[in-house]
Amino acid sequence: MARTLIIDTIKKVGETIKVAGWVQTVRSHGKITFVDLVDRSGTLQAVIEGDCDLKPFDVVEFEGLAKERPEKLANPNISTGFVELEAQEATILSKAQELPIDMGAKDLELHLPTLLDHRSLTLRHPKIKAIFKVQEALMEGFRKAAKEMDCTEVFVPTISASATEGGAELFRFPYFGNVAYLVQSPQLYKQMMVGAFERVYLTSHIYRAEPSVTTRHLVESIQLDFEIGFIEKFEEVLDALEVSYSILVGYAQDMCAEELKLLGVEPSLVSAKVPRLKMREAQEIVFERTGVDHRNEMDLMPEDEKEISAWAKEEHNSDLVTITHFPTKKRAFYSMPDPDDPEYTLSFDLLFKGLEVASGAQRIHNYDKLVETIESRGMDPENFEMYLQAFRYGMPPHGGFSFGLERTTMKLLNLQNIREASLYPRDMERVDFSFSKKGK
């Protein structure tokens, strides 16, 4: 007999069917036992005569009669709550050992290290699974936005020959008698692609070897990138940023309404109409609101990001706010200086509920200017030869940005730590398990 997915049992009342999944709960009432069975599509109550030897997370197959459940006993919260299976035959496909964690609890109230040490188990909890269904939808929303923007998807490497961009530290490794690095960003490659495809998007793993532990950084994370050629002005890049981010978040919220409800998360206020402030304006507002004077700082502090997001929410009913015009000295060499005030760049960050989730800029597209900028920063243009090649042979004005997948997941779902938004997070202390625990 072919397996029926639990969600499809609704259509099979009165039929003998086979279902398969994981035992979620077992309630013995002496003469009969109730088993909640879960598969990828839903949850179903099975009724077994007498006692049975089933335990949570046993993998089983039940054959039996699909029946309508008496109305007063039905579970109106789930679509399969009006059906039950009168199980005539049970086959155990795989026995589970005793669980070290109460996976039946409504919330897994575990310390993060415990949660992660048991990740292959804990991610089966409905609320953890929901996080990653939302993450999947964010990625789909990203691709949807990319298609709407007529971008070509490109695939670029994560191994690099030189520590080209400087800045944060890089992982470095022996490479067939030479040395190679893991990229911090696919930035240079996506710009190179503009020379061929005009508008590109890509997904990349990026690596950060900085020896620091925060709630918002991962050593390995997933970055979603756009780069768009033939822009006529800076504002086009901002428009693309805000439209695409509102598409990807909006899509995930639409597709995952059930998951958001399960997680008790209110939908975020995300539209393509995002308030925009220059960094200096933002600092001024923070000063006015809090009296804290960061007006001479070269960047927004984390607490400024929180404050300016509070402002955007209060004044513009928006969970997003775009900050532009960061100081040239603080941004990467390829950022276009503002022609009206070259101390600042045509760059931006997007803040989502108090955290930077995206970053980008219009780029320098003139070859000579780019070489000059590289040299003025004490770097060697020879290390950028493949990149510069794209500019040597005609590069249109362009700009782009990137989103952090885990950060977006974290803020959308109000998670406290970015590690909760990564299936198997890597940090200074942990690769699956903490190194100290392994005694290494």
Next chain:
Amino acid sequence: MARTLIIDTIKKVGETIKVAGWVQTVRSHGKITFVDLVDRSGTLQAVIEGDCDLKPFDVVEFEGLAKERPEKLANPNISTGFVELEAQEATILSKAQELPIDMGAKDLELHLPTLLDHRSLTLRHPKIKAIFKVQEALMEGFRKAAKEMDCTEVFVPTISASATEGGAELFRFPYFGNVAYLVQSPQLYKQMMVGAFERVYLTSHIYRAEPSVTTRHLVESIQLDFEIGFIEKFEEVLDALEVSYSILVGYAQDMCAEELKLLGVEPSLVSAKVPRLKMREAQEIVFERTGVDHRNEMDLMPEDEKEISAWAKEEHNSDLVTITHFPTKKRAFYSMPDPDDPEYTLSFDLLFKGLEVASGAQRIHNYDKLVETIESRGMDPENFEMYLQAFRYGMPPHGGFSFGLERTTMKLLNLQNIREASLYPRDMERVDFSFSKKGK
């Protein structure tokens, strides 16, 4: 004035418009100059009065009148061949330096190292661009197949804590006072995910530190993975393999008919009905056809793969052939031994025009059996703790497979070297440029 994409000029005959793109060719006829302009959507002829100072790959904007082209002068090969632009104004957005390569040639007849040393330029050639448009479509086809199979997309790390699977060599690097590795495969992670999502798919970069240079291996490549839970028999995995591969290749062929035509490639004979042979049967057929006796070899040799593909084409009119039942000793520990003959596994390779493009198996899902197998291979189950955790708490019967994106691109387009199917290929000697050239 807003930019009109070249493809849309067809609808704007009689209007004054602005187009932008790269100069492809310039033909001066004294009184007038013809310029072919290319953007992401197509090619357009612009007519300029008098001479002009344009060179190939200059980035320009033209304003002027869109006109119907006299029929006998039209280019019937492209949809915009019946339109031309009477350019009234030309603005140079970016000048190109003199090209080191004749990019106007119908084919770039360059040695591979030269092609790759100029990759940021050469990928602008229509025939090279076409390769990566096909690659994009293959990826879309993969996602389409995954959706049809009701798989959840998951995101797994590429940094690993131990050299778990052994076999081919791994890149190893210092990791905050410890040591980490780049994964050879997301295999273990995707299996772990089956415990939560039943059916998953993912895209991963994989790394191969083997010091060898071949035409079919890359150091960094892109792998497309499926893993499917609750299978009832091995053949379900084979069905999923063949159906999904025929979807992804079929989709790319449908979407990229123009690119295939440009590249002079006949569509491949790919359907979900793929001939299947056990490895020993395949060796027997090779022996019968060629007299070469590999019947005692533990694996197919590259020449056997070519021969058995020739057989599949002749006998079954198929460019695909599935080979099953490889020796247990030669396959990874997680492969399920055939219950009827445990010397062989329920494993398989998919051959496409003579090359292995996919590989997979039914997996061992019983925890005790898995631990026993790991130990019997001289490995330490402690190194597999996170993986084994998934099996300890109830894992359904499952199997899966992975496709190589570059190999599929290569075979579909009859490319001679896999490096042609990677935007920026990494190999022993090359990371963007060859190391020897850099004098490192």
